[in-house]
Amino acid sequence: MAVTMNDVARAAGVSLKTVSNVLNNYEFIRPATRQKVLDAIAELGYEANLTARSLRSGKSRMLGLVVSDLSVPYYAELASKLMTAAAARDYRVVVEQSAATRTSELTALQGSLSQLTDGLLFTPLVLDADAVAAARRGTKPLVMLGEHIDDPRFDQVTMKNVGAAKAMTAHLLAGGRRRIAVIGASPGDRAGSPGLRLTGYREALAEAGLDFDPALIVPAEWRRDGGASAVARLLKGGQPFDAVFGLNDALALGAMHELLLRGVRVPEGAAVAGFDDIDEARFSSPSLTTVAPGMNEIAERSVQLLIDRIEGSEKAAFGVHVEAEFELRIRASAPAGGVSQLPQTGTSTASAAEGKVDP
Amino acid sequence: MAVTMNDVARAAGVSLKTVSNVLNNYEFIRPATRQKVLDAIAELGYEANLTARSLRSGKSRMLGLVVSDLSVPYYAELASKLMTAAAARDYRVVVEQSAATRTSELTALQGSLSQLTDGLLFTPLVLDADAVAAARRGTKPLVMLGEHIDDPRFDQVTMKNVGAAKAMTAHLLAGGRRRIAVIGASPGDRAGSPGLRLTGYREALAEAGLDFDPALIVPAEWRRDGGASAVARLLKGGQPFDAVFGLNDALALGAMHELLLRGVRVPEGAAVAGFDDIDEARFSSPSLTTVAPGMNEIAERSVQLLIDRIEGSEKAAFGVHVEAEFELRIRASAPAGGVSQLPQTGTSTASAAEGKVDP
DNA sequence: CCCGCATTCTGCAACGATGTAGCTGAGAGG
DNA sequence: CCTCTCAGCTACATCGTTGCAGAATGCGGG
Numbered sequence: 067m068a069v070t071m072n073d074v075a076r077a078a079g080v081s082l083k084t085v086s087n088v089l090n091n092y093e094f095i096r097p098a099t100r101q102k103v104l105d106a107i108a109e110l111g112y113e114a115n116l117t118a119r120s121l122r123s124g125k126s127r128m129l130g131l132v133v134s135d136l137s138v139p140y141y142a143e144l145a146s147k148l149m150t151a152a153a154a155r156d157y158r159v160v161v162e163q164s165a166a167t168r169t170s171e172l173t174a175l176q177g178s179l180s181q182l183t184d185g186l187l188f189t190p191l192v193l194d195a196d197a198v199a200a201a202r203r204g205t206k207p208l209v210m211l212g213e214h215i216d217d218p219r220f221d222q223v224t225m226k227n228v229g230a231a232k233a234m235t236a237h238l239l240a241g242g243r244r245r246i247a248v249i250g251a252s253p254g255d256r257a258g259s260p261g262l263r264l265t266g267y268r269e270a271l272a273e274a275g276l277d278f279d280p281a282l283i284v285p286a287e288w289r290r291d292g293g294a295s296a297v298a299r300l301l302k303g304g305q306p307f308d309a310v311f312g313l314n315d316a317l318a319l320g321a322m323h324e325l326l327l328r329g330v331r332v333p334e335g336a337a338v339a340g341f342d343d344i345d346e347a348r349f350s351s352p353s354l355t356t357v358a359p360g361m362n363e364i365a366e367r368s369v370q371l372l373i374d375r376i377e378g379s380e381k382a383a384f385g386v387h388v389e390a391e392f393e394l395r396i397r398a399s400a401p402a403g404g405v406s407q408l409p410q411t412g413t414s415t416a417s418a419a420e421g422k423v424d425p
Numbered sequence: 426m427a428v429t430m431n432d433v434a435r436a437a438g439v440s441l442k443t444v445s446n447v448l449n450n451y452e453f454i455r456p457a458t459r460q461k462v463l464d465a466i467a468e469l470g471y472e473a474n475l476t477a478r479s480l481r482s483g484k485s486r487m488l489g490l491v492v493s494d495l496s497v498p499y500y501a502e503l504a505s506k507l508m509t510a511a512a513a514r515d516y517r518v519v520v521e522q523s524a525a526t527r528t529s530e531l532t533a534l535q536g537s538l539s540q541l542t543d544g545l546l547f548t549p550l551v552l553d554a555d556a557v558a559a560a561r562r563g564t565k566p567l568v569m570l571g572e573h574i575d576d577p578r579f580d581q582v583t584m585k586n587v588g589a590a591k592a593m594t595a596h597l598l599a600g601g602r603r604r605i606a607v608i609g610a611s612p613g614d615r616a617g618s619p620g621l622r623l624t625g626y627r628e629a630l631a632e633a634g635l636d637f638d639p640a641l642i643v644p645a646e647w648r649r650d651g652g653a654s655a656v657a658r659l660l661k662g663g664q665p666f667d668a669v670f671g672l673n674d675a676l677a678l679g680a681m682h683e684l685l686l687r688g689v690r691v692p693e694g695a696a697v698a699g700f701d702d703i704d705e706a707r708f709s710s711p712s713l714t715t716v717a718p719g720m721n722e723i724a725e726r727s728v729q730l731l732i733d734r735i736e737g738s739e740k741a742a743f744g745v746h747v748e749a750e751f752e753l754r755i756r757a758s759a760p761a762g763g764v765s766q767l768p769q770t771g772t773s774t775a776s777a778a779e780g781k782v783d784p
Numbered sequence: 785c786c787c788g789c790a791t792t793c794t795g796c797a798a799c800g801a802t803g804t805a806g807c808t809g810a811g812a813g814g
Numbered sequence: 815c816c817t818c819t820c821a822g823c824t825a826c827a828t829c830g831t832t833g834c835a836g837a838a839t840g841c842g843g844g
Contacts (some may be wrong), residue, residue, distance in 0.1 A: 163508055
C-alpha cells in the first residue's frame, strides 16, 4: 500500500540500508548517491513509517502529559504551551487525564501511556513521592510538574509559590487590606501548592507585623464552585474580611462571582486576587488581579529537561529542580493604591480602578 | 529488557502463537491452556508491546483530534470529553493544534498524526471541502466536527446551530428586547458557524415580524478580546441596542466585560447571551445565558462514528450526519421575563434576576 | 474401519525500519 | 608492487507482534 524504504531503494538503485543512512544523516555517503535517494523519495512521496522506526529504535518521539482534567483552564493552557514547545523540538505530546484518582495516576505512570512515549510530564495530585518512585523503578524519564511532590529524586519544574503568594499578599496589604481571607487551603497546610502559597501569605503577614488568623483560611476544592461556596461559608461565619486571596484563579473567580451575587462590591467591599493568570482572568468583570506564574517558562523548561533526559544530554544523577519566575498582574479586582483612594460610588468596575489595568 | 511473548510462551510451556491467540481471544483454546498462559502473564508481568502490535496489525487504537488551539475553553472541554469517550472504548486521543492556518491543517490531515492514528476527528477552520477531500484521498476515516464544512462526502457531527440561535433570539425577544446586536458574524454570512447562527437569528426576527438591521451585526474574532472590541465599536457607532448575542461564549463574555466596564448594566442596560455553555459561563458575573450545544452527545457520537468507520461496522457509502440536541441555559445575563419586570436599581446581579438561574 | 470435520495448537513469514558486520575499491605509505 | 586504511556501500539479522498455513488429535457417521 504505502511506499516503503524498499521501494525507494529500488527506484534509486541503491540498497535499502543506504536509504536508511541518508534519512539518518549518516556521514559517509557520496553527494551523488544522497541526491539520487532524495530524488527517489520526492518522486515516490515516501514517508518514514513511524511505528516501524519506533519498534526498531525504541524511541517514539512522543512525550506523555498527565493532568487530572484537561478541561480545567490552567491545564488546558499548560497543555497547549507544552505541545507547542514539544513540536518545536519535533516531539509530540500525548495527554492522559488522571481524574485525580490514585489508580489512574498509577496507570498513567506504568500503563500504555508510559510504553508509548519516551518520557512523562506528570502532575501528581494524590500519589506521594515514594509511590511514584516505586511505580517508575527502572523506567523512562519523568519530569514532575507542580508542587504536590517535592523530592530530590525527581526532576521537577515548578513555580515560585512562596515568593509569589508573599508578593501578592504584600500587594493587598499595601492597598490597605488588613483581613485577607485565603480560599483553597487549611490553616495547617505546609506542603503542596496550598501549603506553599499559604506560607507565602503568612510570611507577608509576619513582615507587616500582622497576626495570622486561622478563621480566615477556608478550605475548598480548587474549582469555581469551590470558591463560590467558600465565600458563602465565609459570609455566613460572620468573620469580617476586606480581601479574598483565591489560591488559584478558578477559586478567585468563583469567589468573586459569589461576592457580587451577594452584593459585596469588588474591589470596594472586598478586593479579590487569584493565582495562575489564566486567559479568563483578563476578561472577568472586574478583571482579576492575579499571579502570572511563568507558564511559558515552565512549558519550555520542562519539555527541554525531559528531552535532555531522554536523549542523555542531561546527566545529573540527582533531580534537577527548576523554578520559573513570576509576575504580579495588577487588575481591577485588587488595584494598586490604598482603599481610601478607591471611588466610593459608581458601578463596580469604575474607570478609576480599571485605569490601573496592565495591557 | 522487557518481558516479551516469547518469555511468556516459554514459562507457560506453549508456543508463542498460542500466547498471541490467548491475548486476541481466539476461540479454540482449551480453558486449561488459556489459564496456563494467563498465569504466566500475571507472574512475569507481561504487557503487550503496542508498537509491535501496531506495526504488525496496522492499527494503533489511537484517534487524532485536530483543533486550532487547545487553550480555547470550548476545545479544551471538547477534547476532555472526547478523550473520556474514547477511553471508554479502549482508544486513546492524540491532539494536534492547527493554529487555524492552511498549511498546518493540511499537515494534520496528511502528516504524522494521520499516520500514527486509525482515524481523525477534524475541526476545520480554513480548509474547504474540496481541499480536505483531496488531502484525504484513499486514507483513513475522518469525522468532521463543527460546521465550517458541510459536505455529503464526509461524516460529520454538529450542533443545531440554526435552531439553537433561533431559540436564543426568541428568548431575548420574549424578554422584550427589540434591538439585538450580534457579535461574531458579517451581515452576509450564510455558511459556517457564524452564518448558521446568524440565520437562526434572522429566522427568529422574521417570525416576530421584525426587520433585520445589518448595522447590528458586528464581525469579530471569536475570542474574548474580539467580543470586547466589538462592543467598543458598537457603542462608538451610536447604534442603540438592548441585547448582545455573542455567537460563542468567549465573545459574549468579552462583550459583557466591556459593557460593564463602560457602565452599561447587564441585563438592565443590555442583556447578553452566548453560545457553547463553557464552564466559565456559569460563574461569570452576572452568570451568562447561553446555549448548551450538547457537547456530551457530540463527543459520544463522533467517537462512536469514527470507531465504527475504523472497525468497519458503519458501512454507509455517503457521509453520515449527526446533529446533537441543544438546550438553552437561562441565567442572569438574560433572564426570562420582560424588561419591565427587571429591577431598575440595585447591583448588577440583583437576586431577582439571579433567581432564574438554572441549577 | 476409514473418512471428514471440528478443535487445538505450532511454525514460519511478514510488518518496515535500524544495528552490526563485512565487502569493495581507491589512495597512501613503504 | 604489496599492504593498510577508510570511505562508501551492501547483506543479514532483529525489534515483538499477528496472519496464514498446516499439523496433530479426537470424535461421529457411513
